[in-house]
Amino acid sequence: MNKAERERSRIQREQIRKRNLRIVKFLGAGVLVIVAVSLFASALSGFASSPEEENTSSGQLNISVGSSSVSVSSSPTPSPTPADPRLSDPLLVLVNSENPLPEGWHVTPKTIAGEEQVDESVYDDLSALLAAASEDNVTLWIASSYRSVELQQEILDRAVNERVSQEGMTEEAALEDALRTINRPGYSEHHTGLAVDFNDVSDDFEETEAYQWLEEHAAEYGFVQRYKKSKVAITGIDNESWHYRYVGKEYAQEMERLGLCLEEYRDYLKNGSKSA
């Protein structure tokens, strides 16, 4: 090999080396693109099949198999019933053992009949009810109405202590027993400012003329007996002849006509007022 040949050979090797380098760079970039695309695709399919995104009510069921997503459609797809606007009416607010007082609930307390307080939305109808009872020579007074969460805690603590000290119950049994008629703080309808306990808050109230009068007239003034004997299984609260809830005249009269307690009435509205 002479000098010229060696030089040519060197140039060829150099050209081959450069070409190989270009191929390696090209392949490397291609691999990067493939990795990026597959990462993106798996992120997308992961997102589509995450449990939070599943919407079974629309008839769509996303089943995740490995990193791919299979969509199964059931037909016909039911269109969701638009919610009855009455369900968000504050007068129909549901506060029970499963539904705490809604956050941001606002009471404007107004003093009635001396020292008790109710929300101002109740004031006029409750005043009229008390006046009408008085006119009919029926003795009716408000024993308890609006209660803050703090006051409810005091009432519950007192009831538990009484059962422990006077009846020798264990703390646990006393709490369980007390919760049969006293709601957990935050879960009492009295927090709404829309509930009223009448007279001596005792089972004997059911035998009084005042109770008979309320049975006949409460709905005319927008009140319903909230916890009835026949509804214990639904409300989870023992019969309370003395506890009335203000829902306004229109709802009270419809609930009475249909024979529904508040839980049932809300379900009735949810179902598009179809089943009673």
Ligand SMILES: [Zn+2]
């Ligand atoms: Zn009550």
